[in-house]
Amino acid sequence: GEEVAQTPKHLVRGEGQKAKLYCAPIKGHSYVFWYQQVLKNEFKFLISFQNENVFDETGMPKERFSAKCLPNSPCSLEIQATKLEDSAVYFCASSADRNTEAFFGQGTRLTVV
Amino acid sequence: GNSVTQMEGPVTLSEEAFLTINCTYTATGYPSLFWYVQYPGEGLQLLLKATKADDKGSNKGFEATYRKETTSFHLEKGSVQVSDSAVYFCALSNTGNQFYFGTGTSLTVIP
Numbered sequence: 001g002e003e004v005a006q007t008p009k010h011l012v013r014g015e016g017q018k019a020k021l022y023c024a025p026i027k028g029h030s031y032v033f034w035y036q037q038v039l040k041n042e043f044k045f046l047i048s049f050q051n052e053n054v055f056d057e058t059g060m061p062k063e064r065f066s067a068k069c070l071p072n073s074p075c076s077l078e079i080q081a082t083k084l085e086d087s088a089v090y091f092c093a094s095s096a097d098r099n100t101e102a103f104f105g106q107g108t109r110l111t112v113v
Numbered sequence: 114g115n116s117v118t119q120m121e122g123p124v125t126l127s128e129e130a131f132l133t134i135n136c137t138y139t140a141t142g143y144p145s146l147f148w149y150v151q152y153p154g155e156g157l158q159l160l161l162k163a164t165k166a167d168d169k170g171s172n173k174g175f176e177a178t179y180r181k182e183t184t185s186f187h188l189e190k191g192s193v194q195v196s197d198s199a200v201y202f203c204a205l206s207n208t209g210n211q212f213y214f215g216t217g218t219s220l221t222v223i224p
Contacts, residue, residue: 004156033211041200041217048211056210091156098209099145099164104156 002026006092006105007074013082013112021108022074025094031055032075033093033102034067043091049075082112115140119203119215126193126222134188134218136177136203144207146170146179146186151200151217160188160201193222 005024013019025032034046045059049069060067064083069075079086089109093102120135138146145164149157161170166181175190186203203215 031209041202041219043202043214045211045213059211093157093212099206101145101147101159101162102206102212103159104149106156 004092004094004103004105005074006090006108008108009106011108011110013110015084015112016081019079019082019086019110019112021077021090021092021110023076023092023094023105024074025092026096026103029094029096029103031095031098031102032069033095034075034077035091035093037089037091037107046077046090079110082110084112086110087112115144115205115207115213117203117205117213117215119218121216121218122200123219123221126220128195128222128224129192130222132188132190132193132197132220134201134203134220136186136188136215138184138186138203138205138213140184140205140207142207144205146177147204147206147212148175148177148186148188149202149204149214151202153199157202193220195222195224198222 007022032049036044047057047060048055064080067077089107091107093104095102116139147162148160150160161172163170163179169178177188200217200219204212
């Protein structure tokens with residue numbers, strides 16, 4: 001597609017439940033990025049992929065967060081045993097090449113209650 | 114390491130006023146620089162970009178020049194409109210593994 005598609009738009013989970021977010025990058029884009037937006041403005045980097053390979057995972061809280069980008073499937077970000085502090089908007093972005101602009105999806109708002 | 118420092122907001126301007134939002138960066142090598150805009154409830158939209166020193170990015174009346182000597186990429190617009198009210202983010206990409214964002218500057222334009 002011509003835009004980054006994120007689903008669902010909103011997700012509500014009880015504390016301790018699992019949350020799974022999906023991202024379909026723009027067709028032909030090799031790079032996918034996940035960011036968490038908290039406190040209204042701050043963007044926290046989570047993980048990036050080059051095709052199906054993890055490129056940089058320095059931002060991932062590995063004990064509960066995992067992500068995949070498999071061929072012919074949307075990318076996914078999964079949070080096991082959600083905590084209240086995981087409440088945020090999660091953005092996915094894709095880019096065609098290294099250091100070129102990234103195109104962002106509309107985000108998934110996760111609320112943990 | 115890589116980082117972006119952006120002027121604190123919020124910024125409130127009257128319609129047709131001149132806008133400057135300061136952005137400075139720290140990076141090794143030759144990063145690409147970007148300005149993104151976020152409207153309420155939406156994702157980031159690319160506003161403009163510059164990939165090498167002295168490049169000027171421009172779009173919708175906004176401009177920013179990549180200044181390597183001052184490590185800056187300040188955003189300017191000569192005459193803002195109410196529809197420009199949004200949050201503006203300066204960002205850089207260096208080795209392509211991630212984008213580094215500033216903390217965002219909220220702009221409100223009043224009629």
